[in-house]
Every structure is written in structure tokens, then in C-alpha cells.
Amino acid sequence: MNEKQNMKSLKELNLTDRFLFDEVMEDIETHHDILSIIFGRDIPLLEKSETEKEFRLSPSIRSIRMDIFSIDENQTVYNTEMQAQRRSDLAKRSRYYQSLLDTSLLEPGIPDYNLLNLSYIIVIMTFDYFGYGKYLYTFEPRCLEVPECPLEDGATRIFLNTEGKNDTEVSEELIDFLNYIKNSTDETAAASGSERIHRIHNRVCKVRTSEEVGVRYMQAWEEKYYERQENLKEGLQKGRKLQLSEQVQKKLAKNKTPEEIADALEESVETIQKMIQEISKEAE
Numbered sequence: 001m002n003e004k005q006n007m008k009s010l011k012e013l014n015l016t017d018r019f020l021f022d023e024v025m026e027d028i029e030t031h032h033d034i035l036s037i038i039f040g041r042d043i044p045l046l047e048k049s050e051t052e053k054e055f056r057l058s059p060s061i062r063s064i065r066m067d068i069f070s071i072d073e074n075q076t077v078y079n080t081e082m083q084a085q086r087r088s089d090l091a092k093r094s095r096y097y098q099s100l101l102d103t104s105l106l107e108p109g110i111p112d113y114n115l116l117n118l119s120y121i122i123v124i125m126t127f128d129y130f131g132y133g134k135y136l137y138t139f140e141p142r143c144l145e146v147p148e149c150p151l152e153d154g155a156t157r158i159f160l161n162t163e164g165k166n167d168t169e170v171s172e173e174l175i176d177f178l179n180y181i182k183n184s185t186d187e188t189a190a191a192s193g194s195e196r197i198h199r200i201h202n203r204v205c206k207v208r209t210s211e212e213v214g215v216r217y218m219q220a221w222e223e224k225y226y227e228r229q230e231n232l233k234e235g236l237q238k239g240r241k242l243q244l245s246e247q248v249q250k251k252l253a254k255n256k257t258p259e260e261i262a263d264a265l266e267e268s269v270e271t272i273q274k275m276i277q278e279i280s281k282e283a284e
Contacts, residue, residue, distance in 0.1 A: 010217045011208045014184040016126050016162075019217055021082040023207045025068040030203045033196040035070075035078060037177045038122065038160065044073050077105065077119040084126045091129075094121050094157050102155065118154040124181060128161045135164030135178060173197070248275050 013020040025031050028045050035043040047070075068080040079101060083090065098121050105117050130137055137159040141151035162178045164170070176192035180200070189201035207213050244265065251261045262272040 007221060010214050013208070015181045015204065016082065016084045018082050018084070019220055020184075020204070020207065022068065023213055023216075024200070024203050025080065027203050028070075030200055031068060031070055031080070033200055034080070034177070035122075037171075037173050037194070037196055038158070040171055040174075043078075045070050046073055047071070071117075075117050077101065077117045078122060079120070080122045080124070082124050086127050086129070090123070090125075094123060094159075097121055098155055098157065116154060119156070121155075121157045122160070123158070124160045124162070124178075126162050126182065128163045129159060130161075133165040135161055135166060135170045135174060137161070245275060245279060248272060249279060252276065252279075 008017070010020070015021050015024065025034070028047065032043060032045050035045070068078075070078050070080075072078070079097065081097075087093065098119070101119055101121070102116060105119070106113070106115060128134075139157045139159075141153060141155070143149040143151070160174075160178060162182050164175070164178065167175060173192075173194045173196065176194055176197055177200075180188050180192065180197055184201070184204050186201070189197055192198070244267070247265055248261055251264065256264070258269055258272045258276060261267075262269045265272070
């Protein structure tokens with residue numbers, strides 16, 4: 001079965017799938033409900049959430065795309081990310097996101113750093129990155145010598161783990177939400193007594209049955225499919241070139257002429273001569 005035949009339909013996606021997550025979170029009320037579940041209090045957002053927001057400070061600095069970006073009525077900034085694949089660089093990537101986010105919040109020429117917004121980087125994970133069995137990991141800078149002395153720089157990073165086990169330490173609503181993230185079904189939503197989760201599920205159902213969203217999903221999937229095919233083709237070409245270079249070097253070591261090498265490897269003399277030039281440059 002080829003890759004296209006393995007494609008999930010829009011209706012089969014869970015919120016762990018980034019496409020569905022982004023589409024659902026574009027709705028400000030849904031994002032409001034999700035943040036309110038995470039923080040255990042009402043988080044009134046100001047305007048429509050931005051999905052795939054790009055931050056680039058200069059052409060020489062790597063840009064980043066943040067999944068969901070929003071601001072509440074107190075000017076607190078939230079970036080919410082879905083992470084379904086385990087990455088070894090997740091902690092440092094969140095640090096990089098935080099730094100670029102902070103840099104973008106102050107306009108040029110404003111020297112008062114007290115004007116920096118409070119900010120939260122929120123990562124929803126389908127695995128326990130830290131290995132302590134917690135549903136919720138919250139990080140704020142503190143003094144090592146005096147643990148009760150916080151730095152209070154206004155930057156917080158939160159990691160949510162769908163595989164948590166500490167049921168008595170977090171709200172039932174948060175546990176229900178993290179379960180729903182993994183299994184975004186009618187049954188999982190109905191099993192929860194949370195009105196917020198019911199509203200989130202209604203939004204999920206609306207997105208799944210939207211023809212317009214379905215077209216965007218197909219386009220996004222095809223773009224990624226052809227990008228993967230192109231990367232595969234490029235990788236094969238690089239592998240073939242490396243193999244040819246090794247074969248040419250072995251024959252050069254035996255004092256073979258370009259014509260003899262070309263004949264033995266069934267390549268053109270021009271290709272072999274170009275390869276020899278590249279090998280010579282690398283040796284300099």
C-alpha cells in the first residue's frame with residue numbers, strides 16, 4: 001500500500017494531528033476554552049487566534065512558526081503548540097521560541113523592559129518528555145541558592161503530557177481534555193461532564209465536516225507529500241553522487257585515466273572529469 005492510500009481522512013484525525021489542531025484553535029472561543037481548562041480559570045482572549053504565526057528578526061536568523069498565538073485582555077501572550085512526535089531538542093526549542101517571542105514584543109527604541117508582556121509557551125505532548133508521570137509540568141526561573149526566590153521575569157513554559165498518572169494532583173477537566181486530545185471522538189467527549197470539552201468537540205465536528213476545510217486539508221497533505229518525494233529524490237541523488245565519488249577515488253588510486261574510469265563505471269568522460277575536479281578541491 002503506497003503513501004497516498006495510507007492518508008487519513010479529515011474525519012479520522014484527532015487533535016494530536018497538527019492540521020486539525022490548528023483549524024480548531026483558529027476559533028477564539030475554542031482557544032479560550034482550552035486555555036481556561038489548562039489554567040483552571042477564565043482566560044478572556046482579545047481577538048482571533050493566529051495560526052502558524054512566523055517570527056523572523058532578520059534574514060540571517062532562523063525564522064520559527066508558532067502553532068497558535070493569542071493575547072488576552074491583560075496583554076498576556078500565549079503560544080500553544082501540539083507536539084505528537086518525541087524530539088530530543090524539545091526543551092531547548094522551547095527556549096528558542098521564548099526568546100524570539102520576547103524579542104518581538106518590544107518595539108524598536110523602547111528601553112523599558114518592564115513593558116514586556118507576560119508570556120506562556122504551552123506545549124501539549126503525547127508522551128512524557130520528563131518521565132515523572134505528571135500531566136502538567138510548569139517551569140519558571142528560580143534561584144538555585146534560594147529556591148523560594150523567583151526571578152519573576154514574566155516568562156513561563158508549560159508542558160502538558162497526555163500520558164500523565166497523577167490524577168489527584170490536577171483537575172478532572174484537565175485529565176478529560178488530555179484524554180480527548182488523544183481520542184477526539186463522540187464517546188470521549190460524552191464521557192466528560194465538562195461543558196468546555198463539549199464545546200471543543202462541537203468545534204472539532206464542525207471542522208471535520210466542512211467542505212472548505214476538507215479542500216485545505218487535501219492541499220496541505222499533497223504539498224507535504226510532494227515535498228517528501230522531492231526530499232527523497234534529492235537524498236537518492238546525493239547518495240548516488242557519494243557512491244560515484246568513492247568509486248572514482250579507488251580507480252584514481254590505481255592510476256586509471258578519466259577515460260578508463262568512465263568506461264568502467266559506464267559514465268560520460270565529462271561526468272568523471274567533473275568528479276575528479278571536485279575531489280581535488282576537497283583535498284586542498
